[in-house]
Amino acid sequence: MQWLKLKLQFIFIICILISSAWGQLGRDPNGYLTYCPCMGRFGNQADHFLGSLAFAKALNRTLILPPWVEYRKGELRSRQVPFNTYFEVEPLQEYHRVITMADFMWHLADDVWPESERVSFCYMERKSLQVEKNDPEKPNCHAKDGNPFGPFWDTFHIDFVRSEFYGPLHFDVHHSAIAAKWQAKYPPETWPVLAFTGAPASFPVQLENCQLQQYMHWSQRYRDGAREFIREQLPRGAFLGIHLRNGIDWVRACEHVKDSQHLFASPQCLGYKNERGPLYPELCMPSKEAIVRQIKRTIKNVRQTQPNNEIKSVFVASDSNHMIGELSTALTRMGISVHKLPEDDPYLDLAILGQSNHFIGNCISSYSAFVKRERDSHGFPSYFWGFPKEKERQQAKAHEEL
Numbered sequence: 001m002q003w004l005k006l007k008l009q010f011i012f013i014i015c016i017l018i019s020s021a022w023g024q025l026g027r028d029p030n031g032y033l034t035y036c037p038c039m040g041r042f043g044n045q046a047d048h049f050l051g052s053l054a055f056a057k058a059l060n061r062t063l064i065l066p067p068w069v070e071y072r073k074g075e076l077r078s079r080q081v082p083f084n085t086y087f088e089v090e091p092l093q094e095y096h097r098v099i100t101m102a103d104f105m106w107h108l109a110d111d112v113w114p115e116s117e118r119v120s121f122c123y124m125e126r127k128s129l130q131v132e133k134n135d136p137e138k139p140n141c142h143a144k145d146g147n148p149f150g151p152f153w154d155t156f157h158i159d160f161v162r163s164e165f166y167g168p169l170h171f172d173v174h175h176s177a178i179a180a181k182w183q184a185k186y187p188p189e190t191w192p193v194l195a196f197t198g199a200p201a202s203f204p205v206q207l208e209n210c211q212l213q214q215y216m217h218w219s220q221r222y223r224d225g226a227r228e229f230i231r232e233q234l235p236r237g238a239f240l241g242i243h244l245r246n247g248i249d250w251v252r253a254c255e256h257v258k259d260s261q262h263l264f265a266s267p268q269c270l271g272y273k274n275e276r277g278p279l280y281p282e283l284c285m286p287s288k289e290a291i292v293r294q295i296k297r298t299i300k301n302v303r304q305t306q307p308n309n310e311i312k313s314v315f316v317a318s319d320s321n322h323m324i325g326e327l328s329t330a331l332t333r334m335g336i337s338v339h340k341l342p343e344d345d346p347y348l349d350l351a352i353l354g355q356s357n358h359f360i361g362n363c364i365s366s367y368s369a370f371v372k373r374e375r376d377s378h379g380f381p382s383y384f385w386g387f388p389k390e391k392e393r394q395q396a397k398a399h400e401e402l
Protein backbone atom coordinates (compact mmCIF):
# COMPACT_ATOMS: atom_id res chain seq x y z
CA MET A 1 0.00 0.00 0.00
CA GLN A 2 2.75 2.38 1.06
CA TRP A 3 4.64 1.44 -2.09
CA LEU A 4 1.60 2.25 -4.30
CA LYS A 5 1.17 5.63 -2.56
CA LEU A 6 4.80 6.52 -3.24
CA LYS A 7 4.43 5.46 -6.87
CA LEU A 8 1.34 7.66 -7.31
CA GLN A 9 3.12 10.60 -5.70
CA PHE A 10 6.05 10.09 -8.06
CA ILE A 11 3.74 10.03 -11.13
CA PHE A 12 1.97 13.15 -9.85
CA ILE A 13 5.28 15.05 -9.49
CA ILE A 14 6.40 13.99 -12.97
CA CYS A 15 3.06 15.21 -14.41
CA ILE A 16 3.49 18.59 -12.69
CA LEU A 17 7.05 18.94 -14.01
CA ILE A 18 5.99 18.06 -17.57
CA SER A 19 3.01 20.40 -17.51
CA SER A 20 5.08 23.28 -16.12
CA ALA A 21 7.70 22.70 -18.84
CA TRP A 22 4.97 22.81 -21.48
CA GLY A 23 3.47 25.83 -19.74
CA GLN A 24 6.77 27.68 -20.06
CA LEU A 25 6.83 26.91 -23.75
CA GLY A 26 3.22 27.94 -24.28
CA ARG A 27 2.54 30.56 -26.94
CA ASP A 28 2.94 34.19 -25.86
CA PRO A 29 -0.12 36.12 -27.09
CA ASN A 30 1.93 39.32 -26.98
CA GLY A 31 4.22 38.05 -29.69
CA TYR A 32 7.95 37.56 -30.14
CA LEU A 33 10.94 39.50 -31.30
CA THR A 34 14.20 38.23 -32.72
CA TYR A 35 17.21 39.48 -34.65
CA CYS A 36 20.53 38.53 -36.17
CA PRO A 37 23.51 39.77 -34.10
CA CYS A 38 25.13 40.47 -37.44
CA MET A 39 27.42 43.36 -36.46
CA GLY A 40 30.84 42.91 -34.88
CA ARG A 41 32.23 40.41 -32.48
CA PHE A 42 31.32 39.64 -28.89
CA GLY A 43 31.60 43.13 -27.35
CA ASN A 44 29.43 44.66 -30.07
CA GLN A 45 26.92 41.83 -29.87
CA ALA A 46 26.68 42.16 -26.09
CA ASP A 47 25.97 45.91 -26.38
CA HIS A 48 23.29 45.13 -28.95
CA PHE A 49 21.86 42.38 -26.81
CA LEU A 50 21.19 44.71 -23.88
CA GLY A 51 19.45 47.21 -26.16
CA SER A 52 17.37 44.47 -27.80
CA LEU A 53 16.34 43.15 -24.40
CA ALA A 54 15.14 46.61 -23.36
CA PHE A 55 13.35 46.99 -26.69
CA ALA A 56 11.56 43.64 -26.37
CA LYS A 57 10.42 44.61 -22.87
CA ALA A 58 9.14 47.99 -24.04
CA LEU A 59 7.13 46.27 -26.80
CA ASN A 60 6.04 43.58 -24.31
CA ARG A 61 7.14 40.80 -26.67
CA THR A 62 9.12 37.72 -25.68
CA LEU A 63 12.72 38.05 -26.78
CA ILE A 64 13.98 35.05 -28.75
CA LEU A 65 17.61 34.76 -27.63
CA PRO A 66 19.77 34.54 -30.73
CA PRO A 67 22.94 32.46 -30.72
CA TRP A 68 26.23 34.36 -30.53
CA VAL A 69 27.88 34.79 -33.91
CA GLU A 70 31.55 33.85 -34.01
CA TYR A 71 34.22 34.02 -36.66
CA ARG A 72 37.04 31.50 -36.83
CA LYS A 73 40.25 31.98 -38.74
CA GLY A 74 40.12 30.40 -42.18
CA GLU A 75 36.36 29.74 -42.11
CA LEU A 76 34.14 31.48 -44.63
CA ARG A 77 30.91 31.06 -42.70
CA SER A 78 30.24 32.33 -39.20
CA ARG A 79 29.59 29.83 -36.41
CA GLN A 80 26.48 30.21 -34.28
CA VAL A 81 26.97 29.36 -30.62
CA PRO A 82 23.83 28.84 -28.49
CA PHE A 83 23.12 31.77 -26.18
CA ASN A 84 23.20 29.54 -23.11
CA THR A 85 26.70 28.22 -23.80
CA TYR A 86 27.98 31.42 -22.21
CA PHE A 87 25.06 32.83 -20.21
CA GLU A 88 22.21 31.47 -18.18
CA VAL A 89 18.69 31.99 -19.46
CA GLU A 90 16.88 31.99 -16.12
CA PRO A 91 18.27 35.22 -14.59
CA LEU A 92 17.13 37.12 -17.69
CA GLN A 93 13.55 36.01 -16.95
CA GLU A 94 13.65 38.18 -13.83
CA TYR A 95 13.75 41.19 -16.13
CA HIS A 96 11.66 40.01 -19.08
CA ARG A 97 10.30 36.95 -20.91
CA VAL A 98 12.94 35.25 -23.07
CA ILE A 99 13.28 31.93 -24.89
CA THR A 100 16.29 30.45 -26.69
CA MET A 101 16.07 30.38 -30.45
CA ALA A 102 16.42 26.59 -30.41
CA ASP A 103 13.46 26.18 -28.04
CA PHE A 104 11.36 28.59 -30.04
CA MET A 105 12.13 26.94 -33.37
CA TRP A 106 11.65 23.39 -32.13
CA HIS A 107 8.59 23.83 -29.95
CA LEU A 108 6.70 26.90 -31.15
CA ALA A 109 7.67 28.01 -34.65
CA ASP A 110 5.37 25.62 -36.56
CA ASP A 111 2.41 27.06 -34.73
CA VAL A 112 3.45 30.70 -34.16
CA TRP A 113 5.63 31.37 -37.19
CA PRO A 114 4.79 29.03 -40.08
CA GLU A 115 7.23 29.05 -42.99
CA SER A 116 4.78 30.90 -45.24
CA GLU A 117 4.60 33.84 -42.80
CA ARG A 118 8.25 34.56 -42.15
CA VAL A 119 8.87 38.22 -42.85
CA SER A 120 12.20 39.98 -42.35
CA PHE A 121 12.30 43.49 -40.92
CA CYS A 122 14.74 46.20 -41.92
CA TYR A 123 14.61 50.00 -41.74
CA MET A 124 14.69 50.43 -45.50
CA GLU A 125 15.67 48.46 -48.58
CA ARG A 126 19.07 46.74 -48.34
CA LYS A 127 20.82 46.25 -51.63
CA SER A 128 21.95 42.74 -52.46
CA LEU A 129 25.64 41.96 -52.90
CA GLN A 130 24.59 39.98 -55.96
CA VAL A 131 23.47 42.62 -58.45
CA GLU A 132 21.04 40.29 -60.28
CA LYS A 133 19.06 39.89 -57.05
CA ASN A 134 18.21 43.62 -56.95
CA ASP A 135 14.74 43.81 -58.42
CA PRO A 136 13.71 47.47 -59.00
CA GLU A 137 10.05 46.45 -58.63
CA LYS A 138 10.47 44.72 -55.30
CA PRO A 139 12.74 46.29 -52.69
CA ASN A 140 13.98 43.69 -50.25
CA CYS A 141 15.83 43.33 -46.92
CA HIS A 142 18.04 40.58 -48.38
CA ALA A 143 18.20 39.31 -44.82
CA LYS A 144 20.28 36.27 -45.74
CA ASP A 145 22.71 37.95 -48.07
CA GLY A 146 26.37 37.50 -47.16
CA ASN A 147 28.15 36.37 -44.02
CA PRO A 148 27.03 36.17 -41.20
CA PHE A 149 23.47 36.93 -42.40
CA GLY A 150 22.95 33.71 -44.39
CA PRO A 151 24.69 31.29 -42.00
CA PHE A 152 22.87 32.83 -39.03
CA TRP A 153 19.30 32.16 -40.27
CA ASP A 154 20.39 28.90 -41.93
CA THR A 155 21.30 27.56 -38.47
CA PHE A 156 17.57 27.15 -37.89
CA HIS A 157 16.57 26.67 -41.55
CA ILE A 158 14.80 30.03 -41.61
CA ASP A 159 13.90 31.57 -44.97
CA PHE A 160 11.92 34.75 -45.47
CA VAL A 161 9.01 35.06 -47.86
CA ARG A 162 8.80 38.84 -47.70
CA SER A 163 10.42 42.03 -46.38
CA GLU A 164 8.94 44.76 -44.22
CA PHE A 165 10.48 48.23 -43.99
CA TYR A 166 9.80 49.71 -40.59
CA GLY A 167 11.30 53.19 -41.10
CA PRO A 168 10.82 55.84 -39.72
CA LEU A 169 10.19 53.89 -36.50
CA HIS A 170 13.29 53.54 -34.30
CA PHE A 171 14.44 51.80 -31.11
CA ASP A 172 14.95 54.57 -28.58
CA VAL A 173 12.26 53.48 -26.14
CA HIS A 174 13.73 55.59 -23.32
CA HIS A 175 13.29 59.05 -24.83
CA SER A 176 10.06 58.82 -26.81
CA ALA A 177 6.71 57.06 -27.01
CA ILE A 178 8.00 54.91 -29.85
CA ALA A 179 7.04 51.57 -28.23
CA ALA A 180 3.33 52.44 -28.55
CA LYS A 181 3.85 53.29 -32.22
CA TRP A 182 5.48 49.90 -32.85
CA GLN A 183 2.59 48.18 -31.09
CA ALA A 184 0.01 50.13 -33.10
CA LYS A 185 1.70 49.45 -36.43
CA TYR A 186 2.63 45.82 -35.72
CA PRO A 187 0.05 44.25 -33.38
CA PRO A 188 0.95 40.69 -32.27
CA GLU A 189 -2.26 39.21 -33.73
CA THR A 190 -1.12 40.04 -37.27
CA TRP A 191 2.63 40.16 -36.60
CA PRO A 192 3.38 37.37 -34.12
CA VAL A 193 7.14 37.55 -34.76
CA LEU A 194 9.23 40.61 -35.56
CA ALA A 195 12.48 39.25 -37.05
CA PHE A 196 15.08 41.95 -37.55
CA THR A 197 17.91 41.81 -40.08
CA GLY A 198 20.20 43.42 -37.47
CA ALA A 199 19.83 44.15 -33.75
CA PRO A 200 17.01 46.56 -32.82
CA ALA A 201 19.43 48.52 -30.68
CA SER A 202 22.19 51.09 -30.83
CA PHE A 203 25.95 50.70 -30.54
CA PRO A 204 27.39 51.58 -28.16
CA VAL A 205 24.74 50.50 -25.68
CA GLN A 206 22.50 53.31 -24.42
CA LEU A 207 23.33 54.55 -20.93
CA GLU A 208 19.88 53.48 -19.67
CA ASN A 209 20.50 49.87 -20.75
CA CYS A 210 23.94 49.37 -19.15
CA GLN A 211 22.40 48.19 -15.90
CA LEU A 212 20.66 45.28 -17.68
CA GLN A 213 24.02 43.54 -17.55
CA GLN A 214 23.09 42.47 -14.00
CA TYR A 215 20.81 39.83 -15.59
CA MET A 216 23.64 38.30 -17.65
CA HIS A 217 25.06 35.54 -15.51
CA TRP A 218 27.91 33.35 -16.76
CA SER A 219 26.98 29.74 -17.36
CA GLN A 220 28.14 27.16 -14.84
CA ARG A 221 30.98 26.11 -17.16
CA TYR A 222 32.50 29.61 -17.23
CA ARG A 223 31.87 30.30 -13.54
CA ASP A 224 33.68 27.06 -12.69
CA GLY A 225 36.45 27.74 -15.22
CA ALA A 226 37.13 31.20 -13.78
CA ARG A 227 37.00 29.99 -10.18
CA GLU A 228 39.38 27.10 -10.90
CA PHE A 229 41.90 29.27 -12.71
CA ILE A 230 41.90 31.85 -9.91
CA ARG A 231 42.23 29.19 -7.23
CA GLU A 232 44.80 26.99 -8.93
CA GLN A 233 46.93 29.34 -11.00
CA LEU A 234 47.05 32.63 -9.09
CA PRO A 235 48.78 33.12 -5.73
CA ARG A 236 46.46 33.62 -2.75
CA GLY A 237 45.39 37.22 -2.28
CA ALA A 238 43.99 40.03 -4.38
CA PHE A 239 44.74 40.22 -8.09
CA LEU A 240 44.62 42.93 -10.71
CA GLY A 241 42.95 42.03 -14.02
CA ILE A 242 44.08 43.96 -17.10
CA HIS A 243 42.81 44.02 -20.66
CA LEU A 244 45.39 44.77 -23.36
CA ARG A 245 43.68 45.35 -26.70
CA ASN A 246 46.58 45.69 -29.12
CA GLY A 247 46.08 43.48 -32.23
CA ILE A 248 46.53 44.86 -35.72
CA ASP A 249 42.78 45.53 -36.16
CA TRP A 250 42.97 47.69 -33.06
CA VAL A 251 46.03 49.61 -34.23
CA ARG A 252 44.07 50.49 -37.38
CA ALA A 253 40.89 51.34 -35.46
CA CYS A 254 42.84 53.71 -33.19
CA GLU A 255 43.81 55.77 -36.23
CA HIS A 256 40.22 57.09 -36.18
CA VAL A 257 40.71 58.72 -32.79
CA LYS A 258 42.02 61.89 -34.36
CA ASP A 259 38.85 62.52 -36.40
CA SER A 260 36.24 61.50 -33.82
CA GLN A 261 34.53 62.68 -30.68
CA HIS A 262 33.60 59.12 -29.85
CA LEU A 263 34.90 55.72 -30.89
CA PHE A 264 33.19 52.40 -30.07
CA ALA A 265 32.75 52.20 -26.27
CA SER A 266 34.44 55.52 -25.42
CA PRO A 267 31.32 56.98 -23.71
CA GLN A 268 32.02 54.59 -20.83
CA CYS A 269 34.82 56.86 -19.66
CA LEU A 270 34.29 60.14 -21.53
CA GLY A 271 30.51 60.27 -21.06
CA TYR A 272 27.87 60.07 -23.79
CA LYS A 273 28.16 63.81 -24.41
CA ASN A 274 31.90 64.00 -23.81
CA GLU A 275 31.16 65.43 -20.34
CA ARG A 276 34.54 64.11 -19.20
CA GLY A 277 36.54 65.39 -22.16
CA PRO A 278 37.44 64.67 -25.79
CA LEU A 279 39.06 61.53 -27.21
CA TYR A 280 42.87 61.24 -27.22
CA PRO A 281 45.18 58.54 -28.61
CA GLU A 282 46.50 57.17 -25.27
CA LEU A 283 42.99 56.01 -24.35
CA CYS A 284 42.99 53.71 -27.36
CA MET A 285 46.62 52.60 -27.53
CA PRO A 286 48.60 53.33 -24.36
CA SER A 287 52.39 52.92 -24.67
CA LYS A 288 54.09 49.98 -22.96
CA GLU A 289 55.79 52.40 -20.55
CA ALA A 290 52.45 54.01 -19.65
CA ILE A 291 50.93 50.57 -19.05
CA VAL A 292 53.74 49.58 -16.67
CA ARG A 293 53.54 52.94 -14.87
CA GLN A 294 49.78 52.67 -14.39
CA ILE A 295 49.97 49.11 -13.09
CA LYS A 296 52.68 50.05 -10.57
CA ARG A 297 50.71 53.10 -9.48
CA THR A 298 47.55 51.01 -9.00
CA ILE A 299 49.42 48.39 -6.95
CA LYS A 300 50.98 51.10 -4.73
CA ASN A 301 47.65 52.88 -4.26
CA VAL A 302 45.99 49.63 -3.16
CA ARG A 303 48.90 48.94 -0.76
CA GLN A 304 48.33 52.31 0.86
CA THR A 305 44.57 52.31 0.94
CA GLN A 306 43.88 48.60 1.54
CA PRO A 307 46.95 47.22 3.36
CA ASN A 308 45.03 44.06 4.31
CA ASN A 309 44.15 43.23 0.73
CA GLU A 310 47.35 43.90 -1.23
CA ILE A 311 47.55 42.95 -4.90
CA LYS A 312 49.68 39.79 -5.25
CA SER A 313 49.40 39.09 -8.97
CA VAL A 314 48.33 40.45 -12.35
CA PHE A 315 46.10 38.53 -14.75
CA VAL A 316 46.52 39.63 -18.37
CA ALA A 317 43.83 39.19 -21.03
CA SER A 318 44.73 40.18 -24.57
CA ASP A 319 43.76 39.60 -28.18
CA SER A 320 47.42 39.80 -29.20
CA ASN A 321 50.40 40.84 -27.05
CA HIS A 322 50.10 39.95 -23.36
CA MET A 323 53.43 41.68 -22.54
CA ILE A 324 54.21 38.87 -20.08
CA GLY A 325 58.00 39.39 -20.36
CA GLU A 326 57.93 43.17 -19.90
CA LEU A 327 55.41 43.02 -17.07
CA SER A 328 57.21 40.24 -15.22
CA THR A 329 60.50 42.15 -15.41
CA ALA A 330 58.85 45.31 -14.12
CA LEU A 331 56.80 43.71 -11.34
CA THR A 332 58.85 40.83 -9.93
CA ARG A 333 60.79 43.26 -7.71
CA MET A 334 57.48 44.32 -6.20
CA GLY A 335 56.71 40.67 -5.41
CA ILE A 336 53.99 40.47 -8.06
CA SER A 337 53.60 37.55 -10.49
CA VAL A 338 52.07 37.88 -13.96
CA HIS A 339 49.68 35.32 -15.51
CA LYS A 340 47.64 34.54 -18.60
CA LEU A 341 45.48 31.65 -19.77
CA PRO A 342 47.47 28.78 -21.28
CA GLU A 343 45.19 28.85 -24.34
CA ASP A 344 43.24 31.63 -26.02
CA ASP A 345 39.69 31.81 -24.68
CA PRO A 346 37.95 35.21 -24.98
CA TYR A 347 35.04 34.14 -22.76
CA LEU A 348 37.12 32.69 -19.94
CA ASP A 349 39.30 35.84 -20.07
CA LEU A 350 36.12 37.92 -19.62
CA ALA A 351 34.80 35.77 -16.78
CA ILE A 352 38.14 36.03 -14.91
CA LEU A 353 38.43 39.80 -15.46
CA GLY A 354 34.93 40.14 -14.02
CA GLN A 355 36.15 38.48 -10.80
CA SER A 356 39.41 40.39 -10.32
CA ASN A 357 39.76 42.62 -7.26
CA HIS A 358 40.81 45.55 -9.47
CA PHE A 359 40.52 45.99 -13.22
CA ILE A 360 42.16 48.22 -15.80
CA GLY A 361 40.47 48.13 -19.19
CA ASN A 362 40.56 49.91 -22.52
CA CYS A 363 37.95 52.66 -22.59
CA ILE A 364 37.43 52.41 -26.36
CA SER A 365 36.92 48.64 -26.43
CA SER A 366 33.44 47.15 -26.13
CA TYR A 367 35.12 43.95 -24.87
CA SER A 368 36.47 45.94 -21.89
CA ALA A 369 33.05 47.59 -21.56
CA PHE A 370 31.45 44.21 -20.97
CA VAL A 371 33.80 43.62 -18.02
CA LYS A 372 33.22 47.13 -16.65
CA ARG A 373 29.42 46.73 -16.69
CA GLU A 374 29.59 43.32 -15.04
CA ARG A 375 31.86 44.70 -12.32
CA ASP A 376 29.64 47.74 -11.82
CA SER A 377 26.72 45.40 -11.18
CA HIS A 378 28.73 43.87 -8.28
CA GLY A 379 30.20 47.18 -7.07
CA PHE A 380 33.78 46.13 -8.04
CA PRO A 381 36.25 48.91 -8.97
CA SER A 382 37.42 49.49 -12.57
CA TYR A 383 39.83 51.94 -14.19
CA PHE A 384 40.91 52.70 -17.77
CA TRP A 385 44.31 52.99 -19.44
CA GLY A 386 45.38 56.61 -19.72
CA PHE A 387 42.30 57.95 -18.01
CA PRO A 388 42.29 60.59 -16.77
CA LYS A 389 45.17 61.97 -18.85
CA GLU A 390 48.49 61.68 -16.98
CA LYS A 391 49.08 65.46 -17.02
CA GLU A 392 45.57 66.21 -15.77
CA ARG A 393 45.92 63.55 -13.10
CA GLN A 394 49.20 65.09 -11.86
CA GLN A 395 47.67 68.57 -11.82
CA ALA A 396 44.67 67.30 -9.85
CA LYS A 397 47.01 65.57 -7.38
CA ALA A 398 49.14 68.72 -6.93
CA HIS A 399 45.94 70.70 -6.39
CA GLU A 400 44.79 68.21 -3.73
CA GLU A 401 48.14 68.44 -1.91
CA LEU A 402 48.05 72.25 -1.73
Ligand code: GFB
Pocket residue numbers: 040041042043044045243244245249250253264265317318319344345346347349364365366367368
Ligand atom coordinates in the same frame (compact mmCIF):
# COMPACT_ATOMS: atom_id res chain seq x y z
O1 GFB B 1 34.52 42.07 -28.64
P1 GFB B 1 34.81 43.09 -29.65
O2 GFB B 1 33.69 43.62 -30.44
O3 GFB B 1 35.56 44.26 -28.88
O4 GFB B 1 35.88 42.49 -30.64
P2 GFB B 1 36.22 45.65 -29.33
C1 GFB B 1 37.15 42.14 -30.24
C2 GFB B 1 37.35 40.61 -30.25
O5 GFB B 1 38.76 40.37 -30.12
C3 GFB B 1 36.71 39.90 -29.06
C4 GFB B 1 39.00 39.32 -29.23
O6 GFB B 1 35.36 39.55 -29.26
C5 GFB B 1 37.64 38.70 -28.88
O7 GFB B 1 37.34 37.70 -29.80
N1 GFB B 1 39.59 39.86 -28.00
C6 GFB B 1 39.67 41.15 -27.60
C7 GFB B 1 40.14 39.10 -27.04
N2 GFB B 1 40.28 41.24 -26.40
C8 GFB B 1 40.56 39.97 -26.03
C9 GFB B 1 41.17 39.42 -24.87
O8 GFB B 1 41.55 40.09 -23.92
N3 GFB B 1 41.29 38.06 -24.85
C10 GFB B 1 40.89 37.27 -25.87
N4 GFB B 1 41.07 35.97 -25.73
N5 GFB B 1 40.32 37.77 -26.97
C11 GFB B 1 36.29 46.43 -31.83
C12 GFB B 1 34.91 46.28 -32.38
O9 GFB B 1 36.52 45.46 -30.85
O10 GFB B 1 37.32 46.27 -32.77
C13 GFB B 1 34.73 47.02 -33.66
O11 GFB B 1 34.02 46.86 -31.46
C14 GFB B 1 35.91 46.84 -34.61
O12 GFB B 1 33.55 46.57 -34.27
C15 GFB B 1 37.21 47.10 -33.88
O13 GFB B 1 35.92 45.51 -35.13
C16 GFB B 1 38.45 46.93 -34.75
O14 GFB B 1 35.27 46.77 -29.14
O15 GFB B 1 37.50 45.69 -28.59
